[in-house]
Amino acid sequence: MSHGLVTDAPITRDELLALRDQPVHVVGAASAEGVAVLRLLLGLKFQHVVVHDQRPRAELRRAFRTTHGAFSRVEQDALWEQLRPVIDAGRFGDDYLATIDTAALVVLPQGWYLEQANRERIVAAVPAGARITSMVDLYFALHRGPVAGITGTNGKSTTVALAEHLLQVADVHHRTAGNERSSRQFLPEIDDVPAGTWALLEVSNRQLLQTSRSPQVAAITALTPDHLDEHGGMPGYEATKARLFVHQGSGDVAIANADDERALAAAQQSPAAQAGQLVRCGLGDHPSPSVLWRDGVLIAEDVPLADGTRRSGPVVIASSADLQLPGAHNLRNAAVAVALALACGADPATLAQGLRTFQGKALRLQRLEEVDGVEVWSDLKSTTPEATVAALEALEGRRVLLICGGQDKGLEYGALAAALVAHDVHALAVPGTATDKLEREVRRAAGTDEAAEALLERAPDVSAALDRALELAASGDVVIVSPAAAGFWSSQLQGGTSLRTLVRRRATVPEGSAR
Template identity: 35%
Template sequence: MGVDYTGKKVLVLGAARSGFAAARLLRRLGAEVTVNDKKPLAEFGGDVEALQTLGIELIGGGHPEGIVHPGLDLVVKNPGIPYSAPPISAALALEIPVVTEVEIASALISAPIIGITGSNGKTTTTTLVGKMLEAADLHPVVAGNIGRALSEVATDVTADQWLVAELSSFQLMGTREFRPKIAALLNIYAAHLDYHGTLDEYRDAKYRLFANLQGDDVAVLNWDQEIVRDVAGITAARIFPFSAKQVLEEGVFVKDGHIHAIRNGQSLSLLPVADVALRGEHNLENVLAAAAIALSAGAAPEKIAEVACTFRGVEHRTEYVRTVDGVEYFNDSKATNAEAAMRAISSFTGSVVLIAGGLDRGTTFPELVPVFRQHVKHLVALGEAADKLRHVADLAGVSSEKVDSLDQAVRQAAQAARSGDVVLLSPACASWDMFASFEERGSMFKKAVHTL
């Protein structure tokens, strides 16, 4: 499987985890590899010496003139580097292929691949699928945009396993021949438009997941979204949909308070909706999607139901932290857009004291007004987008305040909350104005809650 990289000259742009993993993999395959990053070499950590020992050249501190040249055979880019970046533009002008490490790794993976993408719910669904397949003794390996890069596991996973991959639009844009056995699109909402430019470009990046599927492959689609249903018209794969709102002729759906599945003419009642351990309509959709994927991979229905009844969530995704004086604290730091925040806020029946705000990507959050009005009793706003979110609170008739730090936000939220309320960190924004990642933001929130 894969391409012969012997003697090929490859430039890896971006010295993050996936870049280093791709560099190691390509070097093992015989390529002449250069890793380049804007960061100085001193910030690369302990990987520098190990990579240099393998014969990989590392260039830090910027992109020197001539780093992209006609002699290059391939550029492997970090998913987050925009295509407008000078080295990428130069490579494309020279007609040098530009891919992400997903393309390199997937061609070497002997196991069937499950690819999961969507604006929201990717990590929860991917984790659920991994646990369902594990319960069914199908030996999954979970990787991609969660945990390990595909290049880290490419040569280890075996043909009798399943490779379950969470995939972002950034990763998928850099694929050409990538072909999973099962491809799932959970939803599409306006997100990452600062990177993609338009919703159409963002949609098309998600659709790349289905570009190479054949008739013996499976497309798992959210049948409640037209923009997702449209994939059925562009793929040769068999369609196996899921729906929280419709009774389907084939697929996974809700009827009379139960999750049902119809596959190959066989009807199954998997479990009562009330038994799903995850809270919220959005998580019900994640469970339906995971069940559809797991069934397609051959998991036994009772194992799917067992996991759905016991799995209580992923860190930083509506994660219960602690109860203090009758107030429950939840960490939903992964809610980096308005739609994700709406779903989390709406999953609580009691009054919510909301901590929100972060990187200002230009949105004004109008969709949050009715959710604030119905569920939020007080807003504690921080970060670049704080004033915009306070305006949303004003429109909803909700009190609000602005703070300078997450520690202060937790203290102020605790003062505003009363027994029976929920304090929820669900920022509706990316973290990069104040934190290195949403994980760091969530961890700092939990630390602040535990000091109350």
């Protein structure tokens, strides 16, 4: 999707600070990104900051709470009061984007271009000559240490969380931020971070459109169809993901899940890869430098480090029994996280302990509760059919009831339908265009209407789907919420804790009462 505001001239620290007395406009006032940028600018004593949000003023406080779940209610209230003078003078609702044509600098959130009306208004309103920047680009501009970045269609949140844990266990100084809104952005305090500290960033495809910088250590977990409507098809999506690598230097480190041909191809576009600095990870037989699982053992060989040296090998890192996360896809994620931790300076001797003590990422293959002997799992981060298939494969050997559905992103659902058939999974699907597409594919894969109805039935919402799944399940079965589509969170839940609350209510229903 071309919107005309992707810049190839990223702002520098000196250029940013030179604008302290100029009008700076921040779009997305209630978002996690917008608030992080606003706090940064106020801390740097910018004098003329204007905030914008499409929401009416009356809805901002509620939106702010939703996007700042990493903060306690007391912290949220204090932060809101701190920002209130600027927010009170902001441009909201009908006044959205008013006076933006006076801006010397405009800070845009990721995905600002998704609505055509928003796209047209911003492109038309931003004056020629105004600088454009974003939260992720400001991390690159202002951080006084090396940067490691992770992207991928699936697995990036888990891999970032695992890499963060490995660095912590190895006592490698770091701060984590980026796309994951459940994390606290350290951008407002970036000048207080000790020089030399690693910045570990989760970077989405939308954020990659907002920067032309690459981290010293760049990693990709997987590259499967997603957001195709935004990028004009798979080639555009692949090119966007490759942006994490293309601006690296020959002495940097590129890391890829080499079992995924598209992910490997993206990483191979890095100048670092062309200089022999590409680490291949996975379960397959790949040349070194590598971090690979072989007969249940994770082995690192000839891994390049960000300081210009190499970790010669082979070095045994851990066994598969050390990893607490289920599924082959998590073995691959772990290999990528280990490669990144090594590149950032982690001692190999600490990594097995890190793998053993990592319990997983919230919303990604997370066991929530047990209800009458039935385990209920959350996999809310899986918003593509491929991610949901991986979750089903991770639970192979268990009887599974799947809650899924939502809006289509231009993806294919044949593989998910085939997985329902192959694993004899019963799906409860909430309304949406993706559900319509999945239903058609299930009918095709099942062969008969009767067989299709045994595999998939519709539910009006997640609460009804959960009740129906628990009604059908027996002790020892698994109910997993894995959308395989967009919009599930916003249409069905008001944040990740809501699913846990729904499940806990059913776990505590008095005996003899109806659910």
